[in-house]
Amino acid sequence: MSSARTFRVLPGFNLTLGYTLAYLSLIILVPLAAVFLKTASLSFEQFWAIVTAERVVASYKLSFGASLLAAAINAVFGLMLAWVLVRYSFPGKKLIDALVDLPFALPTAVAGIALTALYARNGWLGQYLEPLGIQVAFKPLGVLVALVFIGLPFVVRTVQPILEDLDTELEEAAASLGAQRWQIFRHVILPILLPALLTGFALAFARAVGEYGSVIFIAGNLPMVSEITPLMIITKLEQYDYTGATAIASVMLVFSFTLLLIINGLQAWTAKRTGRDR
Amino acid sequence: MAGATTLQLGGDHAARFESRQATRETPLVKWTILGISLLFFAIFLLMPLLAVFVEALRKGWGTYAIALTDPDALSAVKLTLLAAVIAVPLNLVFGVAAAWAIAKFEFRGKHFLITLIDLPFSVSPVIAGLIYVLVFGAQGWFGPWLSEHDIRIIFAVPGIVLATVFVTFPFVVRELIPLMEAQGKEEEEAAVVLGANGWQVFWHVTLPNIKWGLMYGVILTNARAMGEFGAVSVVSGHIRGQTNTLPLHVEILYNEYQFSAAFAVASLLALLALVTLVIKSWVEHRAALAYRDSQDTVS
Numbered sequence A: 001m002s003s004a005r006t007f008r009v010l011p012g013f014n015l016t017l018g019y020t021l022a023y024l025s026l027i028i029l030v031p032l033a034a035v036f037l038k039t040a041s042l043s044f045e046q047f048w049a050i051v052t053a054e055r056v057v058a059s060y061k062l063s064f065g066a067s068l069l070a071a072a073i074n075a076v077f078g079l080m081l082a083w084v085l086v087r088y089s090f091p092g093k094k095l096i097d098a099l100v101d102l103p104f105a106l107p108t109a110v111a112g113i114a115l116t117a118l119y120a121r122n123g124w125l126g127q128y129l130e131p132l133g134i135q136v137a138f139k140p141l142g143v144l145v146a147l148v149f150i151g152l153p154f155v156v157r158t159v160q161p162i163l164e165d166l167d168t169e170l171e172e173a174a175a176s177l178g179a180q181r182w183q184i185f186r187h188v189i190l191p192i193l194l195p196a197l198l199t200g201f202a203l204a205f206a207r208a209v210g211e212y213g214s215v216i217f218i219a220g221n222l223p224m225v226s227e228i229t230p231l232m233i234i235t236k237l238e239q240y241d242y243t244g245a246t247a248i249a250s251v252m253l254v255f256s257f258t259l260l261l262i263i264n265g266l267q268a269w270t271a272k273r274t275g276r277d278r
Numbered sequence B: 001m002a003g004a005t006t007l008q009l010g011g012d013h014a015a016r017f018e019s020r021q022a023t024r025e026t027p028l029v030k031w032t033i034l035g036i037s038l039l040f041f042a043i044f045l046l047m048p049l050l051a052v053f054v055e056a057l058r059k060g061w062g063t064y065a066i067a068l069t070d071p072d073a074l075s076a077v078k079l080t081l082l083a084a085v086i087a088v089p090l091n092l093v094f095g096v097a098a099a100w101a102i103a104k105f106e107f108r109g110k111h112f113l114i115t116l117i118d119l120p121f122s123v124s125p126v127i128a129g130l131i132y133v134l135v136f137g138a139q140g141w142f143g144p145w146l147s148e149h150d151i152r153i154i155f156a157v158p159g160i161v162l163a164t165v166f167v168t169f170p171f172v173v174r175e176l177i178p179l180m181e182a183q184g185k186e187e188e189e190a191a192v193v194l195g196a197n198g199w200q201v202f203w204h205v206t207l208p209n210i211k212w213g214l215m216y217g218v219i220l221t222n223a224r225a226m227g228e229f230g231a232v233s234v235v236s237g238h239i240r241g242q243t244n245t246l247p248l249h250v251e252i253l254y255n256e257y258q259f260s261a262a263f264a265v266a267s268l269l270a271l272l273a274l275v276t277l278v279i280k281s282w283v284e285h286r287a288a289l290a291y292r293d294s295q296d297t298v299s
Helices: A013-040 A046-049 A054-087 A093-099 A106-120 A126-132 A140-164 A168-176 A181-210 A213-219 A230-240 A243-273 B014-018 B029-054 B060-069 B071-104 B108-121 B127-137 B142-148 B157-167 B173-183 B184-191 B200-225 B230-235 B246-257 B259-298
Strands: none
Touching: A013 A054, A013 A243, A013 B108, A013 B127, A013 B173, A046 A140, A046 A243, A054 A093, A054 A140, A054 A181, A054 A213, A054 A230, A054 B029, A093 B029, A106 A126, A106 A140, A106 A168, A106 B029, A106 B127, A106 B200, A106 B246, A106 B259, A140 A181, A140 A213, A140 B127, A168 A181, A168 B060, A181 A243, A181 B108, A181 B127, A213 A230, A213 B259, A230 A243, A230 B127, A230 B230, A243 B108, A243 B127, B014 B184, B029 B157, B029 B259, B060 B259, B071 B108, B071 B157, B071 B246, B071 B259, B108 B127, B108 B173, B127 B157, B127 B230, B157 B230, B157 B259, B173 B200, B184 B200, B230 B246, B246 B259
C-alpha cells in the first residue's frame, strides 16, 4: 500500500473523485439532508409528540421486533442452508444455490402478493394453518414471514464464502485430539463463522426494518396492530402531513446510520478473523 | 454493507469435506440438516415463486393475455424500461468512476466515503422517495420555482427515475471496488509508462479485468431498478397510464381485487427475476473460468 504522498502514475484521480463526490452529494447527501433540515423546523416538543405518538410507537415495536426475530430465524436457517450448500452434494444443489438469491431479484411487491396468496385462508399453506388456529395473513405473523423471505440471502451469502474457505486440517486436528463432531462445530467452526454470521444477521435486520413492498400486502395494516414504521411515513404523506412523515423518517435514518456503522465494524472484524479482504 | 451480493468464485467444495472422516457428520445428522434446510427453502423461497405463476394462470391463458396487453399494463412496461434505461447507465458510469478513485488511489477519508456510498442500502425505500418530495415537491425547496417554470418532477417521470437511481446507487461501485483492489495497479502503471493515455489504460487494461464484475453489478442494478416499489410508490402519484411502473400496476390491480390480472403482471416481473438469476449464475461461471485461466498462466 502506498502512502498518499507518493507520485501518482495513474491519471484521472481528480476527475473521478470529483465526479464521485458531486454525484454522491446531488443524488444522496443533499436530499437526505432535507430530512434533517425539515425536522429541525419543528420545536423539540412538537418533534417528540410526533415520534412518540401511541400509534407510531406501536409501529416501532412491530417493525423492530419482527425484524429482529426474522433476522434471528434467518441466522439459524441461513447458516444451515449455507452449510448444506458448501458441505454436502445432492441433486439440484446448483439450482437451489442460484435460487437463494431470489429475494434479491424478485420485486418486493410480487413477493408480497405471492406470500399473501400462500398464507390466505384458502391458500396452499393457509388452509392447513388456519385449522390449527394459526393466522398468518393480515396479522403481525404475516409481517414476520415477509421479513424472513426478504432477509434470507443476506445470511447465506455472507456465511457461505467463509465456510468455503475453511481448511479441513482444523477439524481433522480437533478430531484427532478426541473432540466430538458437535464439540468441533461449537468450539472450532462457530467461532470462525461468528463475525460473518453476525454481519449477515445485521444486514438482514437492517433490510427488514426499512422493508415496505413485501410487507404491506400481507400485514393487513391495522392501526396499533400490524402497521410497520415505513407505512406510518406513507400514511402521513397521504394526509399531506409532510412534517410528521419527515420526523418519523429522521428517527429511522438515525437508526439506519447507526446500524450501518455497526455493520462496517462487523465486516472489518470478519476480515480480520478470517484473513479475507472483505 | 453490500457484502451479501458481491461476485463470489465459489466452486464445489462438497467433495473436499465429504471425503474426510473428520469433516463429515453421521448420515442421520446429515440428512436431518439437509431435510430441514430444504424444507425451509421450499416453504420460504420455492412456494412463493410457484404461487405467482399458478395464480397468474388460474383463470386461463385468455385472462392472462388480456391482462398483459391492457394499455395501462403496456404503458407500465414502457415506463419501467425507461426508468431502468436511464438509471442503469448513470449508476454504471458513477460506479466505474468511484471505483477507479477508491481502488487505484490512496486518500484520506476513503472508508468514510465508502460508508456514504453504502447509505442507500440501509435507508428505507420509503425514505428514498420522501427525500425527493422534500426537495422537489410542491411544498419542497424547489417546489415554487419548479411550478413557476412548469416543470414537474414529483408525481412525474423524473421523480421515478431519481428514486430508482437512489435505490440502485451502490450496486455497481460495491461490486467493482474489491475486484479493482485485488487486481492492483501494476498493469495500469506499466501501460502508462509505455505511453498509453488514461482512456486507453481503462479500455484495454482495466476493463478486460473487471468485465464480469461489471456485468454482475449491472444485472443486479437492473433487477432492482425494474422491481423497485416503495421509493417509486412515494414519488409516482399513481396516475394510470402515465406514472405507473410495473410493480405499481401490480399493486393497483391487486387492490382492485383483479387478482388474476395482478398475478399475470407479477409473473412478468418474476420471469425477469428468473432471467436475472440465470444470467447471474452464468456470469459467476464465466468469472470462475477466467479466474482459473489467469491462475494457470501465473503458475
